[in-house]
Amino acid sequence: MESFVAQAVHYNDCFEHERASHRMKLVADYYESLSSLFCEALPGVFPDRVRSHLRAKALGTRVQSEMFLGLSDPIHLEVARQLSEDAVEEFESVSDKQRQYQYRCEVETAAGNLAEARTYLARSLQLSDDLHKSIGHSINELDAAGVGQGFAILHWFRIGASALLSGNADEAGDFLQAIRDGNTLHTPWCLGEIPQYPAHGILRRITIVHAGNANRDQALAALQMLRALAGAQPSHLVLTAILLAAQTELSGAIWNHHLHHARQLLDNKNSERLGLLQTLDQFKKSAATTFPKCWEHFENWPDQITAVLTDNEPPAMLIQLGGTVGY
Numbered sequence: 001m002e003s004f005v006a007q008a009v010h011y012n013d014c015f016e017h018e019r020a021s022h023r024m025k026l027v028a029d030y031y032e033s034l035s036s037l038f039c040e041a042l043p044g045v046f047p048d049r050v051r052s053h054l055r056a057k058a059l060g061t062r063v064q065s066e067m068f069l070g071l072s073d074p075i076h077l078e079v080a081r082q083l084s085e086d087a088v089e090e091f092e093s094v095s096d097k098q099r100q101y102q103y104r105c106e107v108e109t110a111a112g113n114l115a116e117a118r119t120y121l122a123r124s125l126q127l128s129d130d131l132h133k134s135i136g137h138s139i140n141e142l143d144a145a146g147v148g149q150g151f152a153i154l155h156w157f158r159i160g161a162s163a164l165l166s167g168n169a170d171e172a173g174d175f176l177q178a179i180r181d182g183n184t185l186h187t188p189w190c191l192g193e194i195p196q197y198p199a200h201g202i203l204r205r206i207t208i209v210h211a212g213n214a215n216r217d218q219a220l221a222a223l224q225m226l227r228a229l230a231g232a233q234p235s236h237l238v239l240t241a242i243l244l245a246a247q248t249e250l251s252g253a254i255w256n257h258h259l260h261h262a263r264q265l266l267d268n269k270n271s272e273r274l275g276l277l278q279t280l281d282q283f284k285k286s287a288a289t290t291f292p293k294c295w296e297h298f299e300n301w302p303d304q305i306t307a308v309l310t311d312n313e314p315p316a317m318l319i320q321l322g323g324t325v326g327y
Contacts, residue, residue, distance in 0.1 A: 001027055001054050008061045013238045015294040017068045024062035028086075031055035056090035059083050060100055067107045071324050080107045098124040105155045109162050110326065114171050117159050125152065132160075132178035140182045147196075150189045154198040157205035164212035165253065165319050172212060179209070192225035200229055200239050201327055204246035211253040216261065223250055223265075224273070237287050237294055238327055244283065244298065245325035247276050248305075252318030262315070266305050276305055297324070 004027050011020035031052040038046040063083045070077035084104040091097050101124035108117035115130075122130035125138045135156055142149035160175035162168075179185055188194050189202050203226040210219035226246055230239040251265040268275035274282075280302055287295040304321060307313040 001030075001058075005054065005057050005061055008058075008065070012061070012065055012068065014291050015068075015241075015297050017065045021062050021065035021069070024058040024065065027058035028055050028062065031058070051090055051092060053091070056087055056096065059087035059090055060103060063087060063100070063103050063107065067103070067110055068326050070107070070110055071326050074111065077107055077111045098126070102151060102155050106158065106326070109155075109158050112162070112166065114159050114163055114168060117155075121152070121155050121159070124155075132174040133181060136178035136182040136184055140184060140187070144188055145194065147198075149187070150194065150196075150198050150202065153184070153187070153189050154201045154205075157202055157209065161205035161208040161249075164208050165249065165323075176209070176213065185209070192222075192229065195229055197239075200226060200242045203229070204242050204249075204327075207246050207250045208253055211250060214257075216254055216258050219250060219254065220261065223247060227273075235286075237283070237291055240279070240283055240286075241294070241298075241325050242327050244276065244279060244301075245322040245327070247279070248301075248318050249322035251276070252315050252322070255315035255318070263309065266309055266318075277302055280305075 004023055008020040008023045011017070011023070031054060035050040035052060035055075038050050039048055063080050066076045066080035066083060070080055081104070084100060084107060087103075088097050088100045091100060101120045105117045105120040105124065108114070108120060118132070118135065119130045122135055125135065127134050127138055139149060139152045139156060142152060156175075160172065160179070163171035163175055184190060185206065189199055190206055192199060192203060203222050206222040207219045207226070210216075210222055223246055226243055230236075230243040247265050251262045255262040264273070264275060266276045267278075269278060280298060283298065284295060287298075301321065304313065304317065308315055308318060
């Protein structure tokens with residue numbers, strides 16, 4: 001059963017989210033049935049509910065599967081919400097519950113409920129309020145080299161980037177003020193000094209933060225850091241998928257003010273700053289045969305990018321396209 005959970009995590013990374021969700025449903029349902037068996041077979045010996053750590057892990061993994069599916073079909077987000085409630089109830093330790101609150105934050109961000117996403121992130125940090133300044137202060141107090149700070153920054157910056165890309169001025173303004181006050185952009189995770197995940201997801205959102213602050217050069221520099229991190233692990237296709245999403249969103253974000261640079265992000269044969277079309281071509285060679293579901297997610301992107309470049313589609317489509325990648 002433990003191996004099934006690990007396998008489902010791998011399926012998610014291969015963009016086989018439906019397969020991962022189905023496998024985790026089998027595991028979770030099995031342990032739910034086993035729990036009821038104990039209670040019915042030996043009443044009075046076992047409590048009415050017997051919790052299972054493996055069931056909790058299966059539920060939490062399925063939350064992520066349904067969230068990823070929800071980026072293209074919002075009906076899955078409601079499934080993810082219910083699974084999230086079940087996972088929090090199934091886990092017993094505070095740290096496990098905190099991690100599930102961050103997953104729920106991710107679900108609500110995907111749904112566009114940014115205030116609610118902030119509430120769940122604050123809950124994961126055990127805060128009494130969910131203001132951006134409180135979240136920022138709490139994150140800055142975490143171990144600067146620890147993965148806990150990295151994931152907290154990732155979820156927080158995902159909220160901020162979503163606010164900027166969707167035009168939610170109040171949410172974006174409070175977020176930007178909080179990261180300025182806390183100097184968060186100068187933490188090791190944000191400077192690309194820690195090469196492990198979730199640095200890739202953080203840098204993806206930092207490109208949008210800089211674009212929102214009208215810092216085009218810094219946005220492009222952050223994208224270049226992400227490109228270097230992803231290039232250092234070419235066999236990790238999820239990292240390339242993050243780069244593809246970042247490049248797409250950034251092009252859409254700067255299109256109206258920096259058209260030349262936006263178009264270069266989409267089409268550029270310079271080997272050090274490959275355009276999206278060229279990166280997709282390389283990605284196809286790596287993924288199409290070995291990880292077909294992963295490539296299937298991107299196979300229509302070249303046509304859509306070309307349509308933007310030829311003015312057949314509005315640049316806002318780029319932001320929508322990038323948003324279908326949740327990492």
